[in-house]
Amino acid sequence: MAEKPLLVAKIRNGTIIDHIPAGRALSILRLMGITGKEGFTVAIVMNVESRKLGRKDIIKVEGLELRPEDTDKIALLAPMATINVVKDYAVVEKRKAVPPKIVEGFLRCKNPNCITNQKNEPVKPRFITASYDPLKLVCDYCSLALTFDDIARQLESRP
Amino acid sequence: MLRGRDIISVNDLSRHDFEEIFRMADEILEAPDRWSSILRSKIMATAFFEPSTRTRLSFQTAMLRLGGEVIDLGEVEKSSIAKGENLSDTIRMLDSYADVIVIRHRLEGAAKLAAEIAEKPVINAGDGSRNHPTQAMIDLYTIRRLHGRIDGLTIGVLGDLKYGRATNSFIAALTRFRIGKLYLISPPQLRVRDDTRELLVEAGIEFREVERLEEVVEDLDVLYASRIQKERFPDPSEYEMVRGSYVITGESLRGAKKNLVILHPLPRVDEISFEVDSTPYAKYFEQAALGVPVRMALLKLILVG
Numbered sequence: 001m002a003e004k005p006l007l008v009a010k011i012r013n014g015t016i017i018d019h020i021p022a023g024r025a026l027s028i029l030r031l032m033g034i035t036g037k038e039g040f041t042v043a044i045v046m047n048v049e050s051r052k053l054g055r056k057d058i059i060k061v062e063g064l065e066l067r068p069e070d071t072d073k074i075a076l077l078a079p080m081a082t083i084n085v086v087k088d089y090a091v092v093e094k095r096k097a098v099p100p101k102i103v104e105g106f107l108r109c110k111n112p113n114c115i116t117n118q119k120n121e122p123v124k125p126r127f128i129t130a131s132y133d134p135l136k137l138v139c140d141y142c143s144l145a146l147t148f149d150d151i152a153r154q155l156e157s158r159p
Numbered sequence: 160m161l162r163g164r165d166i167i168s169v170n171d172l173s174r175h176d177f178e179e180i181f182r183m184a185d186e187i188l189e190a191p192d193r194w195s196s197i198l199r200s201k202i203m204a205t206a207f208f209e210p211s212t213r214t215r216l217s218f219q220t221a222m223l224r225l226g227g228e229v230i231d232l233g234e235v236e237k238s239s240i241a242k243g244e245n246l247s248d249t250i251r252m253l254d255s256y257a258d259v260i261v262i263r264h265r266l267e268g269a270a271k272l273a274a275e276i277a278e279k280p281v282i283n284a285g286d287g288s289r290n291h292p293t294q295a296m297i298d299l300y301t302i303r304r305l306h307g308r309i310d311g312l313t314i315g316v317l318g319d320l321k322y323g324r325a326t327n328s329f330i331a332a333l334t335r336f337r338i339g340k341l342y343l344i345s346p347p348q349l350r351v352r353d354d355t356r357e358l359l360v361e362a363g364i365e366f367r368e369v370e371r372l373e374e375v376v377e378d379l380d381v382l383y384a385s386r387i388q389k390e391r392f393p394d395p396s397e398y399e400m401v402r403g404s405y406v407i408t409g410e411s412l413r414g415a416k417k418n419l420v421i422l423h424p425l426p427r428v429d430e431i432s433f434e435v436d437s438t439p440y441a442k443y444f445e446q447a448a449l450g451v452p453v454r455m456a457l458l459k460l461i462l463v464g
C-alpha cells in the first residue's frame with residue numbers, strides 16, 4: 001500500500017493536522033491562507049482509512065506554527081481534528097480542535113433582516129456556540145442558528 | 160438591580176427583575192404624585208426607526224410624569240438617517256445628549272448593537288421579530304394585577320406566534336414564572352419557532368399547540384390575542400382562509416371562564432370584534448393604560464435605582 005510511507009513521512013518543525021473529515025483538507029488549507037506560494041513544504045493525505053472517522057484527511061506543514069484564529073477556523077470545519085505541534089521531529093504538543101465559545105468576524109448570519117448584514121453599520125457578526133455535537137452556532141444579534149452544514153458551506157465557498 | 164442596565168431582550172431579565180418592576184409600578188399607581196420630580200434634569204431620547212406612535216407616546220408620557228425631559232429623533236424619513244447616516248452614528252450622537260435611549264427598529268439585533276455602542280442605558284422598544292421586552296412587562300403586570308398572580312394560570316396565546324415580536328416576548332417572559340399550562344393557538348404556518356419550543360421544554364412549561372380557540376377556550380384564565388398579518392402568507396388566498404378562524408367574537412368565547420382576561424398588545428385591526436369590547440373579558444384598554452406606570456417604574460429603576 002502506498003498509504004504507509006505517506007503517513008510516516010516526518011517533518012522536522014511544523015504542524016500536523018490529523019483526523020480531518022475526508023475531503024476537507026483543501027478547504028482547511030485555504031482557510032489557513034496556504035496557497036503553496038508561501039514556500040512551506042506541505043503534505044496532504046486524503047481519504048485514508050481511519051478508525052474514528054471511516055476515512056479522513058491529514059495535512060502536514062513544515063515550518064508552520066498555527067495562530068489561535070487558525071485553530072478556531074479549523075475547529076469549525078473539522079471539529080474532530082487533532083493538531084500536533086512538531087519540534088525536532090517529535091510531537092511536543094497535541095490538542096483537539098475545539099470550536100471556540102464565541103466566533104467573531106468570519107462567518108455571516110443567514111438572516112437578511114439581521115443588523116450584522118447591513119453594509120453601512122460597523123458591526124462584526126458574532127456567534128455563540130450553542131452545541132458542539134452536532135455543531136450549532138447562534139447569532140448573538142438575531143438568535144438565528146447556523147448548522148454545521150451552513151458553516152461548512154460558508155467556509156468552503158471562500159474565494 | 161436594574162440601575163444602569165440595558166433592556167434588550169426578555170432573556171436578559173430574571174423573575175426577580177420582573178418583580179422589582181411590578182412592585183415599583185404598584186407604588187407608582189398608589190401615589191403617582193410622589194414620583195413627579197424624581198427624574199428631574201434627566202433626559203430620555205426616543206429613536207423610533209420604525210414608527211409606533213403608541214409605544215413612543217407611552218414612553219414619553221412615562222418620562223414626563225417622572226419630571227424628566229424628552230428628546231425625539233423625529234420621523235426617520237425626515238432626519239439625517241434618510242440621508243444615509245447609519246444607526247451606529249445616530250446612537251453615538253444621542254448617547255452624548257441623553258441619560259437613557261429608547262430605540263425601535265425593524266431589524267433584528269438593532270437594539271443590541273445600539274447598547275454595545277452607547278455608554279448610557281438602552282431600552283428596546285421593539286426590534287426584529289422577537290424582542291419587545293417592555294411590552295412583555297406590561298402584559299405580565301396586567302395579568303398580575305387582574306388575577307393577583309401569574310403562577311398557576313392557564314394561558315392561551317393566539318395569532319402569529321412565529322413573527323410576532325409581542326407574542327414571542329410574552330411567551331419568553333412566561334418561562335420566568337411557573338404558569339399552569341400554555342396553549343399556543345395558531346394556523347400551522349405561524350406556529351412558534353423551534354427555539355421557542357426548546358425554551359419552553361427547558362423551562363418545564365406544559366404546553367400544547369392547537370389550531371382552534373374553541374378547543375381550549377373553556378380552560379383559559381388569560382387569552383393573549385395578536386394580529387395575523389397578510390404579508391406573512393406567500394399566497395393571499397391562504398390568508399383569507401385562516402383569518403376568520405382567528406377573529407375573537409362573542410361566539411368564539413362561548414364557555415369561557417367568568418374571569419377570563421383577554422389581552423392584546425394593540426393596535427388591533429379586526430382580530431377582536433367590537434362586540435367583545437363590552438364583555439367583562441376585554442382588558443386590553445386597561446393593559447394599554449398600564450403601559451405608562453410600568454414604563455415609569457422601569458425608567459425610574461434604570462436611572463436612579
Ligand SMILES: [Zn+2]
Pocket residue numbers: 109110111114115116139140141142143144267268
Ligand atoms: Zn443574525
